[in-house]
Amino acid sequence: MLMIFTEAEARYLHDRDLGRLATIGPAGAPQNHPVAFWVDERAGTIDIGGPDLAASRKYRNIQADPRVSLVVDDNAPHPVGPGGQRGRGVEIRGVAELVRVERPLIPGFSQDVIRLRPRRIVTWNVDAPGGGSRNV
Template sequence: MVPTLAGMTNLVLPESTHRLFDRALNVVFITVDPDGSPQASLMWVSRDGDELVFGVESSRRKVRNLRRDPRVTLVIEDEEDSPVGLRQHLVVRGTVRFEGPGIAQEFAALMDRQARRYYGTDYPHANRDSDTTLIGRITPTRIGGIGPWAG
C-alpha cells in the first residue's frame, strides 16, 4: 500500500487479479449520479501496472459523474467458482483521472488492444479517431469480492 496526498491508500493489484484483465470479461462500472443514486454500465477495462484504464467519449454520463465525483466501483465476474461453490468476483473501488481530449491516437491504440481481446480484431467503431475521446485511469483504493484477492 502506498499513502496518497488525500489520505487514501493506493493498492497494488494482487497478481491473482491480473488474469481477469487478460480475458474478455465485461466490467460493471458504477459511478454516482448528482442525486446520489448509482449509475451503472458495462465497460471494457484493462490493467496498466497497478492502474486500470478505459476509453470513453467525453460526452458520456459517467464522465460527467466522474468529473464531479471521481469515485468509481468496478465489479468483474470471474469464470471460476470459489472453493465453496460461489462465483468468484472482483470488486475494485478507486478514483479516476482523465487524459484528453485530443488524444485520438492514444485512444485508438488502447481501444485496439481491448477490441482484440473482446472481438479478435482492431476497434471498429466510428469514434476511433475522435478528438472528443478520453482515457480514464483508475487508481484502486480498495479491493474485495470473492476470490484469492479478497484474502
C-alpha cells in the same frame, strides 16, 4: 514496477475485458455502466474507454465526483467457492481521473479515457475459496 494486484488478481483481470463501472449520479444515487477496461500494471491503474466517452453520463458523473467502483466478475466453469459457488470476481474502488490519450485504446473508441486509481480491492473466489479486501 508498482504491483497493485496479487498475481491471481492480475491474471484474472487480464483474462477479462468487460466490467461494470459504478459512478455517483447527479442526485447522489449510484449508476452502473458496462465498460471495456485495460490494466496498466506498471502504473498501477486501470484505463476505461468507449466511443464518444466525453459525452457519456459516466464521464459527467466523474467530473462532478471522481469516486468510482469497477466490478469484474463471472461464473467459473467449476465450483470455486464455499458450498459449490461458481461466482468469482474483483471489485476495485478508487478515484477516477479523466485523461486524453494520444491514441484510442481500440479502434472506434475516443481518445478520452477514465483512469482508475485503486484505493481498495475486494475479491471473492479468485485465488482461493472465500474473499478478502485490502487498501492499496
